[in-house]
Amino acid sequence: MRIHRVLVGVFLLLWVVPVWAQGVWPKEERVPGGIAILSIPQRGDAPPWVSFQGQRVFVAQRQGQWFAWVGLPLDLSPGAYAAQWQTREGEVPLPFDVAPKDYPAQHLDVDFRYVSLSAEDQARVQRELPELRGAMDAFRPVHRPLPALVQPVEGRFSSPFGFRRVFNGQPRNPHTGLDIAAPQGTPILAALPGRVTALNDYFFNGKTLVIDHGMGLTSLYCHLSEFAELAVGSEVSAGQLIGRVGSTGRSTGPHLHWTMSLNGARVNPELFLP
Ligand SMILES: [Zn+2]
Structure with missing residues (x-):
């Protein structure tokens, strides 16, 4: 009985510690809206310079090996692609294939104000877009190991990523x-x-905030009822309260809309969940 407990304890330690010691690591899915994870044969602790379609790509180290997390835009056509790895000798292509993925259509009824925009609302959207896109698509060369990802809200996944709307x-x-x-x-x-x-x-x-995690990895949180005491420039930790669920903007009921971006591409947040 006692030996049993010891064995169970040792097993739990072996099993729990490596998981706990690891940071965020997305699942790979080489489809539009997915992520290609490419190994880079570069040694040393200086982060490699990798780009895809002109955008710098997030890189992370695991057991001494560097990897690039290439975000694949939803409108990317299936086919053969390559990321570019910058070396002293020049650019080295890192080839990979993107498979097709069929996302279902979803029909929604919303206030007509959000479908046929007035001139005033149209002008407002045009003003807001660069601010939002600029934050979501930014590349800050801040490289630090990231902890495990915290799911921002517990609840039913009411509308998956990628649905044609x-x-x-x-x-x-x-x-x-x-x-x-x-x-x-x-x-x-x-x-x-x-x-x-x-x-x-x-x-x-609606009420929205963007958090920049460095190296082109960003997260977006929309339709909030209120913000926590934060401002542009605030540093937050994983799991910190940033706001509360609401239904502001084009929304059909209280929910969180959560987006993850890599190298300016919106990718499926579910790939980041453990
Ligand atoms: Zn949404």
Whole structure:
């Protein structure tokens, strides 16, 4: 009986410690909206310089080996691609293939204000876009090991990533995040540590904030009812309260819309969940 307990204890230690010691590591899915994880034969602790379609790519080290996490845009056509690894001798292509993926269509009814925009609202969206995109697509050369990812809200996944969206019968942009339904006021936690790079009330996204985790990895949280005491420039840790669930902007009920971006590409947040 006693020896049994000791064995169970040793097993748990062996099993739990490596998982606990590891930081965030997404699952690989080489499809539009997925992530290609490419190994880079570069030694040393200086992060390699890798780019894809002109954008710098996130790199991370695991057991002394460097890897590039290439975000694959949702509108990428299936086929053969290559990321570029910058070496002293020149660029080295890192080839990979992207397979097709069929995302289902989703029909939603929303306030007509969000489908046929007034001139005033259209102007507002045009003003807001560069601010949001600039924050989501930024590359800050801040390289630090990241801890395990915290799911920002517990709840039902009410609308998966990638769905083709039809609002009031009219096709619109695909769903570039994951919706998690939760009661109004539910705390929202930062998925990973980083710096707040956008915090505002936007037309479509409602009360929204962007956290920049460094090296082109960013997260976006939309439709909040309220923000925690944060401002652009605030540093947050993983699991820190950043706001509360709401239904502001183009939304059909209280939920969190959560987006993850790599090298300017929106990728499926579920790939980051343990
Ligand atoms: Zn959404």
